[in-house]
Amino acid sequence: MEILPLVFTAIATVGLYACFYRWVQHRNLRGPRVWPILGSVLDVSRNHWRMHDYAYDYCKKYYPTYVTKMPGFNYVVTVDPANVEHVLKTNFSNYDKGEEQHLHLGDLLGDGIFNADGDIWKKHRKVASYEFASKGLRDHSFHNFKNNAVRLCQILDRAAEENKPVDMMDLMLRLTF
Template identity: 45%
Template sequence: MTDLAGKYKTYRFISPFKNRICTSDPANIEYILKTNFENYGKGGYNYYILKDLLRVGIFTVDADKWREQRKLSSHDFSTRVLRDFSSVVFRKNAAKFAHILSEAVKSNKIVDIQDLFMKASLDSIFRVAFGVELDSMCGSNEEGKKFSDAFDDASALK
């Protein structure tokens, strides 16, 4: 899909289970997300596949429920507050990352650096976006470990 987006700014993707139109054209994205936002809902399919993970929130709902969620979260997601909070989270996880690498070096242990980068990113994004401490890097949170493993399995299925 990345290759298609590079070649065609907007294209139709047809699969046996779902057809969709994909765009990477900035003018189309602005039209959909800003100029004519009211006409482009997420729809029931999006809600169905994301509700277990994201619950009934701003990323899953449409129309009036979306406006309500957006209003509730707008104070939490001001640019300054988000920047300050995410900086703290990313620094904390970078320190955990460095500690894990340091310990691996001391014990002459092999580390899957790609897996560690993925877990550091996942931990940071979940903390900032959802307020959840997965701690998949250290593995101290059993639910975080299960989620991280499920995320890896789902990614491998693509």
């Protein structure tokens, strides 16, 4: 009797069991439907063109927090201020970015504040906090925000006078970038 088909069958059985076990563990998560192996890929890909509305819909449905399972990673979406404070302030050190993010984004972000953890991140944050607290940045930001607000009002007034619809998303993106 050939041993290769038995080995293949054993590996396939263990693999399918592992996938099924993970699916059973995660099928009751609050969020999009979870499929074995695929996670929530089908749901997310069907809604990729409306991702913000999609996330908003799930935030309303599963308020205040939901989980989306994807192959290889999960992401958690929360709109609870207490959860946000816990992650970004109270218990920040428990939510590191990890080696995998550094590996994938290292060429783009290096060891900067958006890709660093621990002491390196603290060093970058300390330097950045001085810059963001400076009077020069405040004055520059105020000037730009004021000019953009004036432009926004002019555009909206003109659209209202001409009774024309306004694509607010396009307008906001133009004013922020």
